[in-house]
Amino acid sequence: MADAAVTAKGIPRDVDKPAAVDLLRQMLLIRNFEDKAAEMYAKGKIGGFLHLYNGEEAVAVGAISVLRKEDLVVTHYRDHGHALAKGSDPGRCMAELFGKATGLCKGKGGSMHFCDASVGILGGYAIVAGHLPLATGLAFAFQYQGKDNVVLCFFGDGATNGGDFHEALNLSSLWKLPVVFICENNLYGMGTALRKASALLDIHKKAAAYDMPGERVDGMDVFAVREATARAVAAARAGEGPTLLEALCYRFRGHSMADPVLYRGKEEEHVWRARDPITTLRARLEAEGVLSTEEYEALEREVTTRIEEAVRFAEGSPEPAPEELYTDVYARP
Amino acid sequence: MPVVTFREAVAEVLREEMRRDPRIFLLGEDIVDYGGTYGVTRGFAEEFGEKRVKDTPIAESVIIGAAVGAAMGGLRPVAELMNINFAMQAMDQIVNSAAKVRYMFGGQTSAPVVIRTAGGSGVQLAATHSQNFEVYFAHMPGLKVAIPATPKDAKGLLTTCIRGEDPVLFVEHAALYGTRGEVPEGELLIPLGQAEVKRAGKDLTLISYSRMLLLVLEAASRLGKEGIEAEVVDLRSLRPLDVATIVTSVRKTNRALIVEEDWYSFGVGAEVAARIQEEAFDDLDAPVMRVAVEEVPLPYAKNLEKLAIPNVDRIIAGVKRLLGR
Numbered sequence: 001m002a003d004a005a006v007t008a009k010g011i012p013r014d015v016d017k018p019a020a021v022d023l024l025r026q027m028l029l030i031r032n033f034e035d036k037a038a039e040m041y042a043k044g045k046i047g048g049f050l051h052l053y054n055g056e057e058a059v060a061v062g063a064i065s066v067l068r069k070e071d072l073v074v075t076h077y078r079d080h081g082h083a084l085a086k087g088s089d090p091g092r093c094m095a096e097l098f099g100k101a102t103g104l105c106k107g108k109g110g111s112m113h114f115c116d117a118s119v120g121i122l123g124g125y126a127i128v129a130g131h132l133p134l135a136t137g138l139a140f141a142f143q144y145q146g147k148d149n150v151v152l153c154f155f156g157d158g159a160t161n162g163g164d165f166h167e168a169l170n171l172s173s174l175w176k177l178p179v180v181f182i183c184e185n186n187l188y189g190m191g192t193a194l195r196k197a198s199a200l201l202d203i204h205k206k207a208a209a210y211d212m213p214g215e216r217v218d219g220m221d222v223f224a225v226r227e228a229t230a231r232a233v234a235a236a237r238a239g240e241g242p243t244l245l246e247a248l249c250y251r252f253r254g255h256s257m258a259d260p261v262l263y264r265g266k267e268e269e270h271v272w273r274a275r276d277p278i279t280t281l282r283a284r285l286e287a288e289g290v291l292s293t294e295e296y297e298a299l300e301r302e303v304t305t306r307i308e309e310a311v312r313f314a315e316g317s318p319e320p321a322p323e324e325l326y327t328d329v330y331a332r333p
Numbered sequence: 334m335p336v337v338t339f340r341e342a343v344a345e346v347l348r349e350e351m352r353r354d355p356r357i358f359l360l361g362e363d364i365v366d367y368g369g370t371y372g373v374t375r376g377f378a379e380e381f382g383e384k385r386v387k388d389t390p391i392a393e394s395v396i397i398g399a400a401v402g403a404a405m406g407g408l409r410p411v412a413e414l415m416n417i418n419f420a421m422q423a424m425d426q427i428v429n430s431a432a433k434v435r436y437m438f439g440g441q442t443s444a445p446v447v448i449r450t451a452g453g454s455g456v457q458l459a460a461t462h463s464q465n466f467e468v469y470f471a472h473m474p475g476l477k478v479a480i481p482a483t484p485k486d487a488k489g490l491l492t493t494c495i496r497g498e499d500p501v502l503f504v505e506h507a508a509l510y511g512t513r514g515e516v517p518e519g520e521l522l523i524p525l526g527q528a529e530v531k532r533a534g535k536d537l538t539l540i541s542y543s544r545m546l547l548l549v550l551e552a553a554s555r556l557g558k559e560g561i562e563a564e565v566v567d568l569r570s571l572r573p574l575d576v577a578t579i580v581t582s583v584r585k586t587n588r589a590l591i592v593e594e595d596w597y598s599f600g601v602g603a604e605v606a607a608r609i610q611e612e613a614f615d616d617l618d619a620p621v622m623r624v625a626v627e628e629v630p631l632p633y634a635k636n637l638e639k640l641a642i643p644n645v646d647r648i649i650a651g652v653k654r655l656l657g658r
């Protein structure tokens with residue numbers, strides 16, 4: 001599963017120590033953001049649907065870590081992690097959840113629709129698989145303009161059974177577009193297990209139908225995700241076309257805050273929790289002598305402070321003005 | 334009469350009809366282990382088995398297409414489209430297959446498919462999850478659209494739909510599932526195309542359907558305290574549309590206000606207003622008016638969302654505008 005370039009315990013050669021620590025910092029930031037969002041949801045500060053990313057941090061962080069700033073990310077409604085990994089400000093992210101004017105989308109998008117063009121995150125989309133064709137088009141725009149940028153497109157396993165998946169992968173491959181499709185296979189689409197929804201369980205093998213490379217990576221291992229994405233991105237930049245990556249992972253919480261998670265076993269959850277991408281990375285860095293316990297605790301404090309600041313920023317921000325209801329419907333009124 | 338929730342009324346019909354007719358089967362996303370997003374089919378797989386209660390992938394086009402095929406093959410599918418917002422994924426199958434196989438094949442086949450789906454706005458789900466698309470489907474000849482507001486109507490209409498010979502979209506407002514009401518025991522069939530006067534009055538007619546009916550009734554009772562007697566008509570189905578009941582009421586009150594949880598332009602209100610002008614122009618003392626959703630995709634922020642969707646105050650203001658007060 002994990003590639004040979006990544007030793008079982010160690011840190012890949014192309015990742016220096018500060019970079020490795022930064023990956024951990026980003027994953028911690030996402031985890032803290034999500035836990036705080038859950039808390040704020042329980043307090044009624046956040047409305048609508050809230051889909052959290054706990055457990056899947058290594059996928060967003062590993063994959064996005066190989067991107068340039070001008071590269072684009074499009075993703076689904078479980079989008080906080082991708083935005084934070086691409087560099088969105090946690091305060092503006094939290095403000096969006098609070099429905100405040102200072103939010104990423106001025107409070108109009110909410111949890112499922114984070115968009116931050118300034119850092120290249122071109123949207124979270126809430127219609128399953130609906131954004132895959134958009135990734136195709138964005139990649140075409142890069143190709144057309146002669147740019148060597150790429151698009152990373154994230155989606156769940158459930159999205160791979162819809163028609164848009166087929167159409168987007170086929171066209172992307174046909175036109176050799178610079179897009180990397182990353183399936184976050186967390187084994188469930190809402191309460192439906194993958195085995196009940198997909199005739200083929202090896203999602204990466206679906207790539208064969210589109211004559212593109214397909215590969216499965218360990219989505220709990222940030223270095224494995226990073227390594228595989230780096231290869232796919234390099235191929236895309238070189239004009240070789242798209243890749244389908246399947247990151248095997250697990251969402252630690254329910255599908256959304258409304259989900260009591262009655263459809264999967266506690267044992268299964270324990271097995272995956274034991275592979276928590278954050279604790280395993282921490283252990284790895286400590287074993288390599290890259291990170292001391294004190295340094296880790298300092299990281300945690302740093303991240304906690306940033307998230308507290310984010311909440312304070314969101315709390316202190318104004319609601320959108322009533323006139324905002326009518327803005328941005330058209331380019332010009 | 335027993336008082337039950339809208340959810341229980343729908344579930345009860347499905348259960349009774351499945352016991353009665355072995356050709357009926359359910360298919361949809363997350364209806365087995367999850368029990369349906371809104372809990373309607375909880376326990377169904379245990380009672381009827383997974384041969385008749387079938388989970389599907391997130392693939393709306395094939396859910397509806399397969400339901401149509403199964404119906405043409407002699408079965409009686411009840412397809413659950415998790416949410417009407419996802420009906421767009423199945424648009425082609427609904428519009429070009431379900432609605433047309435009878436007509437374009439000269440009556441040789443039919444697609445008696447019931448598509449149950451949840452609709453509605455108002456819980457901060459933002460632009461793609463807060464849409465009321467029933468009008469898209471009411472536009473299509475060949476398809477029927479039922480959209481009850483009360484548990485009793487849900488029972489009576491759904492039973493009719495399931496036993497009927499035509500494809501129908503049955504829209505359940507997500508915010509109505511927990512509402513309660515009296516529902517007669519035993520068999521109840523309410524034909525589609527029969528609106529109901531839910532409250533009698535003489536000063537104006539308020540026309541509505543689905544969740545907006547509850548707000549309209551509340552507005553009517555508040556107006557009653559001010560001496561304004563509003564008659565309230567619940568459409569209950571959009572196709573067929575019961576023009577006769579609407580017109581009879583307008584002939585009596587001479588004024589009409591339509592209240593809908595959908596955009597103002599090109600909506601159900603526009604259709605109903607046109608029908609009234611056609612059939613009761615001489616009886617009108619004022620133009621037919623509408624209270625509807627603001628012409629914007631729905632925003633997430635709570636304060637903005639509230640401004641976008643009709644509420645009781647806006648309905649009352651609309652009534653006063655209509656009455657020139």
Ligand SMILES: Cc1ncc(C[n+]2csc(CCOP(=O)(O)OP(=O)(O)O)c2C)c(N)n1
Pocket residue numbers: 078126127128129155156157158159160184186188189190255362391393415419422
């Ligand atoms: C077209 C469409 N159908 C149904 C839904 C409702 N829905 C939202 S998320 C979801 C499950 C998606 O699962 P998956 O793609 O595996 O992503 P995950 O949530 O596991 O990250 C469903 C059915 C939707 N949003 N869009």
